[in-house]
Each structure stands twice: as C-alpha cells, then as structure tokens.
Amino acid sequence: MAIITLDKVRKVYAGGVEAVKGVSIDIADGEFxxxxxxxxxxxxxxxxxxxxxxxxxxGEIRIGERVVNRVEPADRDIAMVFQNYALYxxxxxxDNLAYGLRNRGTAKSEIDxxxxxxxxxxxxxxxxxRKPRQLSGGQRQRVAMGRAIVRKPAAFLFDEPxxxxxxxxxxQMRIEIKRLQEALGTTSVYVTHDQLEAMTLAHRLxxxxxxxxxxxxxxxxxxxKPASTFVAGFIGSPAMNIIPVKSKEGRLxxxxxxxxxxxxxxxxxxxxxxxxPEDLKVDFEGxxxxxxxxxxxxxxxxxxxxxxxxxxxxxxxxxDDVVVRVPAKAEYAAGVSLxxxxxxxxxxxxxxxxxxxxxx
Amino acid sequence: xxRLRLLDxxxxxxxxxxxxxxVVLAFITSTHDAVTIYRSGLQFxxxxxxxSTYRTVLTEAGGFTKQVDGFVMLKNxxxxxxxxxxxxxxxxxxxxxxxxxxxxxxxxxxxxVIFSTLLLPLEVRILPSYEIVQSLGLVNTYTxxxxxxIASATGTFFFRQFFKSVPEELLxxxxxxxxxxxxxxxxxxxxxxxxxxxxxxxxxxxxxxNQYLWPTLITSDETFFTLVRGIKQILQVWxxxxxxxxxxxxxxxxLAMLPPVIVVVIFQSWFIKGLVESDx
Numbered sequence: 001m002a003i004i005t006l007d008k009v010r011k012v013y014a015g016g017v018e019a020v021k022g023v024s025i026d027i028a029d030g031e032f033x034x035x036x037x038x039x040x041x042x043x044x045x046x047x048x049x050x051x052x053x054x055x056x057x058x059g060e061i062r063i064g065e066r067v068v069n070r071v072e073p074a075d076r077d078i079a080m081v082f083q084n085y086a087l088y089x090x091x092x093x094x095d096n097l098a099y100g101l102r103n104r105g106t107a108k109s110e111i112d113x114x115x116x117x118x119x120x121x122x123x124x125x126x127x128x129x130r131k132p133r134q135l136s137g138g139q140r141q142r143v144a145m146g147r148a149i150v151r152k153p154a155a156f157l158f159d160e161p162x163x164x165x166x167x168x169x170x171x172q173m174r175i176e177i178k179r180l181q182e183a184l185g186t187t188s189v190y191v192t193h194d195q196l197e198a199m200t201l202a203h204r205l206x207x208x209x210x211x212x213x214x215x216x217x218x219x220x221x222x223x224x225k226p227a228s229t230f231v232a233g234f235i236g237s238p239a240m241n242i243i244p245v246k247s248k249e250g251r252l253x254x255x256x257x258x259x260x261x262x263x264x265x266x267x268x269x270x271x272x273x274x275x276x277p278e279d280l281k282v283d284f285e286g287x288x289x290x291x292x293x294x295x296x297x298x299x300x301x302x303x304x305x306x307x308x309x310x311x312x313x314x315x316x317x318x319x320d321d322v323v324v325r326v327p328a329k330a331e332y333a334a335g336v337s338l339x340x341x342x343x344x345x346x347x348x349x350x351x352x353x354x355x356x357x358x359x360x
Numbered sequence: 361x362x363r364l365r366l367l368d369x370x371x372x373x374x375x376x377x378x379x380x381x382x383v384v385l386a387f388i389t390s391t392h393d394a395v396t397i398y399r400s401g402l403q404f405x406x407x408x409x410x411x412s413t414y415r416t417v418l419t420e421a422g423g424f425t426k427q428v429d430g431f432v433m434l435k436n437x438x439x440x441x442x443x444x445x446x447x448x449x450x451x452x453x454x455x456x457x458x459x460x461x462x463x464x465x466x467x468x469x470x471x472x473v474i475f476s477t478l479l480l481p482l483e484v485r486i487l488p489s490y491e492i493v494q495s496l497g498l499v500n501t502y503t504x505x506x507x508x509x510i511a512s513a514t515g516t517f518f519f520r521q522f523f524k525s526v527p528e529e530l531l532x533x534x535x536x537x538x539x540x541x542x543x544x545x546x547x548x549x550x551x552x553x554x555x556x557x558x559x560x561x562x563x564x565x566x567x568x569x570n571q572y573l574w575p576t577l578i579t580s581d582e583t584f585f586t587l588v589r590g591i592k593q594i595l596q597v598w599x600x601x602x603x604x605x606x607x608x609x610x611x612x613x614x615l616a617m618l619p620p621v622i623v624v625v626i627f628q629s630w631f632i633k634g635l636v637e638s639d640x
Contacts, residue, residue, distance in 0.1 A: 053532050053535070073535045074535060080536050083529075086533040088533075088547075090552055091551075099539075103543065
C-alpha cells in the first residue's frame with residue numbers, strides 16, 4: 001500500500017522523440033488509476049517508468065515517500081502483469097508464483113503459505129503443478145495475477161492485461177480484477193486502450209494523448225464533462241458527435257440557423273458543439289423549444305446492436321456521420337430526413353482552435 | 361495408389377541400403393582375420409573372429425609405443441567430443457547472451473566480427489594456433505586439444521537468433537522478480553534453450569568426435585590418440601612382411617561410429633520432443 005506520485009515526468013528517447021511530455025499525477029493509497037489513450041499516447045511508457053523498466057528522462061516518481069528514479073525494478077516494491085502474461089514457460093505454476101519470493105530469500109514455509117493463499121484467491125489451486133502451456137488464456141492470466149499478488153507489493157501495475165483474451169473472458173476477468181483490487185486494497189495503475197475497460201475499472205481515469213494528460217477524473221466526470229474534443233471522442237462509444245458552429249455576438253449558430261448562448265467571455269469565431277448519441281432524441285412533433293436545440297439529419301444507415309440501434313446520418317456542415325442512439329425496434333429508412341432534439345443542458349461546447357472545453 | 365506407395369518404399373530402401381551397406385560390410389569384414397581380408401578383400405558373410413578381434417582392438421595395447429589400447433582411444437575421443445561440444449555451447453551461449461542482452465559500445469560490430477570468422481575454417485589459422493598452443497606448453501594436453509577449438513561463430517549465431525526470439529517481457533518479469541543478469545541467464549534462459557542446446561550438442565559432438573587434423577598436430581604422445589587417429593595408425597605398419605590388421609581397422613571404425621550414433625539417437629528424440637512442445 002502506498003501513494004504514488006508522478007511529478008513532471010518526461011521521457012525522451014535517444015532519437016529525440018518525446019514520448020511523455022511532463023506528466024504529473026497523484027495516486028492515492030488504494031486507488032485504482034487507469035491510464036487510457038490511443039496507441040502511441042505514452043501510457044505504456046509511463047507505466048514502464050513507474051515499474052523501472054524505462055529510465056526517467058526528467059521529473060520524479062515517488063512510491064510511498066521514496067524517490068525511485070534510480071531504484072531497480074525489483075527494489076521498487078511493485079508487481080506487474082504483462083499483456084502476454086510473461087510466465088516462465090519452463091516452470092510450473094507454483095514455481096512461477098514462487099520465483100520472485102525465492103529471489104528475495106523468503107523462507108520456504110512463508111513462500112508455500114503465500115502461494116497457496118494466492119492460488120486460493122484466484123482459484124488456480126488445481127493447476128499448481130502444471131506448466132503454463134497446459135493452461136488456457138484465462139488461467140494464464142490468473143497465474144500472472146497470482147505472481148503479482150504473492151509478492152504483496154505496494155502497487156500493482158497492469159499493462160493491457162486483458163488484450164489477449166476473447167471478448168467473453170475479458171468481461172469476466174475485468175470484473176475479477178476489480179473485485180480483487182477492492183478486496184486487497186492495493187494501489188493499482190492499469191494501462192489500456194479500451195475505453196470500456198477504463199470506465200468500468202477506474203476510480204479515476206487519466207486520458208493521455210501524445211504524451212500529455214488530456215484529463216484526469218472519475219469515469220463519470222470524464223464522460224459527463226470531457227475536457228477536450230479528444231476526450232469527448234475517445235471516451236464513449238459510439239463517440240460524441242461534434243458539430244461545428246459559428247459564433248456571432250455572444251450566440252453560437254448552427255448552419256440551420258438554430259442558436260444558443262455562447263459561454264461567457266468567448267470571443268472567437270468558431271466553436272464546436274458536442275452532443276452524445278444518447279442525448280439526441282428523435283423529435284416527432286417538430287418545432288423548437290426553449291430547453292432543447294433542434295437539429296435535422298438525413299439517415300444513411302441503421303446499425304442494430306441488439307438492445308438498441310444506432311442511426312447514422314448526414315447533417316449539413318458536419319464532416320463526420322452524426323450518430324443517434326434509438327430504441328432497438330425503431331426503424332428508419334435510408335434517405336429519410338429526421339428531426340432531432342438535443343437538450344441544452346446536455347450540450348458540450350469546445351474551442352475550435354485548441355479543442356478545449358468552454359462550458360462548465 | 362498402392363503401386364505408387366510401393367515405388368516410394370523402393371526408393372527409400374535404395375537410399376537406406378546406400379547408406380547402410382558400407383557400415384554393414386565394415387562390420388562383417390571385421391569379424392574375419394586379417395589374412396582372409398588381405399587375400400580376398402571385403403567379406404559378405406559373418407566370420408568367426410568377432411570376439412577376438414574386438415577384444416584385441418579394445419584391450420590390447422598397440423601402436424608404436426604399445427601404450428594405447430582401444431579403451432584409451434575411446435576415452436580420448438569422448439573427452440575431445442564432449443569437451444569440444446560442451447565448451448562450444450558454454451562459450452557461444454555466453455557470447456550470445458552478452459551480445460543480445462547487454463548494451464555495450466560496438467555490440468553489433470563485435471557480433472559481425474565473430475560472425476565473419478565463420479568464413480575462416482580451422483585450417484586457415486592452424487599454424488598460428490599451433491604456435492600459440494605450443495608456446496603455452498599445451499602440446500600433448502587435453503587443454504591444448506580442446507580449448508583452441510571451442511570458440512564457435514555458428515553456435516554464437518544460433519544462440520543469438522534464439523535469444524532474440526525470447527519475448528522481452530520475460531526479461532522484464534524476471535527483473536521485477538528480482539533476478540539479476542546471472543540469475544536470469546541460469547534460471548530462465550538456459551532452461552528455455554534446452555532444445556537449442558540439444559541440437560547444437562548433436563552437431564558439435566559429431567564434429568568434435570571426427571576431428572582429425574588438429575589432434576594429429578597437437579598430440580604426438582600416443583596416449584592422447586583419438587579413435588579416428590587410431591584407425592589410421594593401424595594401417596601404417598608396412599614393415600617387412602607385416603600386413604595391416606584390416607580386421608582391427610574395420611572393428612575400430614565400427615567402434616568409432618557408435619558413440620556419435622548413440623548421441624544422435626538420444627538427443628534427436630529430445631530435440632523433436634522439444635520442438636513439438638516448446639512455446640515461449
């Protein structure tokens with residue numbers, strides 16, 4: 001158990017590529033932090049710097065009270081779960097779990113007790129004599145987690161641990177990781193590119209892009225109030241619809257002429273309006289109202305996903321498809337014009353120049 | 361279909377006969393006495409001198425100094441074969457480990473220098489090598505026989521390629537598990553290389569066992585003679601009315617073939633088992 005502090009951490013590779021550009025995060029004791037972002041955003045590099053597998057170019061990482069910039073991975077009191085599990089193929093499951101403890105000179109009886117305990121928690125007691133190759137993907141994943149928990153480390157580091165599993169198992173293991181982390185209360189840092197995994201697991205999310213933090217917040221905060229168009233597009237599926245608007249005399253105008261009040265102090269000419277697919281409602285009555293913005297789009301396709309359907313359409317002045325979430329049984333023919341309503345309090349306004357959020 | 365299969369078998373049988381006949385002939389001939397062989401050449405039926413010939417070859421001291429019998433030569437050959445193959449494996453594994461896992465200046469240059477020595481067979485450097493061994497006073501020692509031969513570009517290359525295929529995460533997991541450079545090598549890398557070691561051991565043992573030129577140069581003392589040299593020795597006795605002991609030479613040749621065959625048979629099964637089961 002420990003707090004982990006990242007203070008203006010930078011990573012510059014030998015070629016001059018800056019993978020992490022000054023990241024500061026305070027991770028509380030027992031907190032489950034998820035680093036999320038597209039590939040190449042620096043999330044794995046950041047995790048590996050916490051683990052000690054990558055050198056820290058600048059800044060400071062503290063685990064507990066101790067600065068660990070120059071501390072060997074083995075001495076940082078962390079345990080890591082890798083994407084490909086990285087189990088030792090020639091060792092039995094028992095030895096895989098025990099190896100780290102043996103290297104630390106832990107007493108045999110203590111090792112045995114801890115391995116059995118971990119095996120019990122993860123329900124891998126029946127496989128202790130097997131080799132990793134005799135296990136299924138999910139079982140290997142458990143062993144990899146077992147290797148982390150026997151150490152009773154100050155922090156768990158997860159590097160996309162579920163990416164190699166099939167969809168069903170991924171959901172199951174996701175729940176187990178969450179349950180396990182809650183039960184053990186160990187500070188955890190988890191890297192993923194899967195926004196759903198990030199949302200469901202995290203106490204707090206750290207959304208990274210191009211080596212910078214875009215936003216830190218609880219999953220709902222990040223979802224409800226994305227700090228930038230990047231976060232808005234990355235968190236949530238289907239992604240938030242972004243509609244360009246023109247700003248004139250304190251009002252933001254859509255191409256249709258509909259408008260809304262600009263945020264206080266906003267003076268630029270262009271802004272971006274964001275609205276989530278579930279906030280767009282098909283408007284059967286037509287006409288405008290005070291508490292909702294009217295929009296219209298031409299249907300191009302309907303995607304049924306079972307519990308609901310996504311209607312894709314074109315809206316004049318918007319480059320990408322606009323997506324509306326509708327009940328499963330609703331049917332819309334391609335080419336039909338659809339009136340939509342967006343509640344004003346569900347709108348997100350971003351600066352067109354830098355993508356930053358403008359409304360509170 | 362049946363006919364085609366029959367044809368396949370005939371082709372295979374011809375191949376087998378082609379390989380096996382000389383060995384079988386050597387064995388059959390070795391069971392006759394030297395005079396018979398000298399008079400009527402290779403024999404095609406079993407003779408009645410099997411026991412006496414093989415006993416003579418193995419236990420009776422022969423050669424110029426009458427100090428070396430078959431068992432001594434067998435021992436020498438084993439020492440050379442094992443020292444050669446194990447030495448090569450140890451040296452090339454360590455070299456490959458350094459090249460793959462440690463960042464040191466000009467690492468890849470070092471590798472290519474080692475690799476380019478593949479182009480230089482022993483014969484090219486045999487005089488300087490002899491000079492060095494001689495000046496170190498290692499002539500007529502096992503050390504002199506083995507050590508100059510154990511640097512192996514082939515082995516280093518194979519192990520380098522293999523180590524490069526070991527996932528990076530294993531090293532990282534081991535680092536987090538508190539394994540240092542040495543522990544990682546011994547605990548993780550060596551066990552993972554088992555099949556690779558078996559494969560290289562097969563090749564190198566046979567190669568070392570069959571060494572002829574270097575042992576001839578470096579050992580003048582007959583007690584260091586290897587089996588391969590012993591065969592030659594038996595045939596070099598054209599003194600007066602003596603005829604070479606062809607039966608003994610044949611017997612020695614058959615004996616000299618056995619250990620490499622045994623090694624190949626044992627390690628081949630390991631090798632294949634490893635190939636089938638291995639996952640990294």
